[in-house]
Amino acid sequence: xxxxxxxxxxxxxxxxxxxxxxxxxxxxxxxxxxxxxxxxxxxxxxxxxxxxxxxxxxxxxxxxxxxxxxxxxxxxxxxxxxxxxxxxxxxxxxxxxxxxxxxxxxxxxxxxxxxx
Numbered sequence: 001x002x003x004x005x006x007x008x009x010x011x012x013x014x015x016x017x018x019x020x021x022x023x024x025x026x027x028x029x030x031x032x033x034x035x036x037x038x039x040x041x042x043x044x045x046x047x048x049x050x051x052x053x054x055x056x057x058x059x060x061x062x063x064x065x066x067x068x069x070x071x072x073x074x075x076x077x078x079x080x081x082x083x084x085x086x087x088x089x090x091x092x093x094x095x096x097x098x099x100x101x102x103x104x105x106x107x108x109x110x111x112x113x114x115x116x
Contacts, residue, residue: 043091043092044084044087044088044090044091044092045087046091047086047087047088047090047091048083048084048087051083051086051087051090052079052083055079055082055083055086056079059075059078059079059082060075063075063078
């Protein structure tokens with residue numbers, strides 16, 4: 001709920017500044033865009049979405065926050081590294097194996113039944 005003056009609420013100020021900055025920067029083109037650099041992340045984005053909260057919870061339970069910036073930084077780096085590694089393993093290594101299994105076993109049986 002918005003209480004008080006609009007410019008006293010930092011979240012409103014930050015979101016307004018970021019929106020204006022994005023609107024100003026949008027028309028400019030460059031040779032290497034941020035989206036081209038970030039495109040490979042799209043392959044693991046769903047696994048990252050699914051895994052990030054459970055991994056964050058595990059890190060919270062087993063590596064409690066000590067109240068220092070080093071503790072926070074180490075936990076953040078650990079969370080990000082574990083989530084990226086597991087997401088990559090699931091999406092790029094394990095998922096193609098599972099797809100091939102189902103294509104080979106399940107869909108071939110379905111197609112054989114349709115042909116009869």
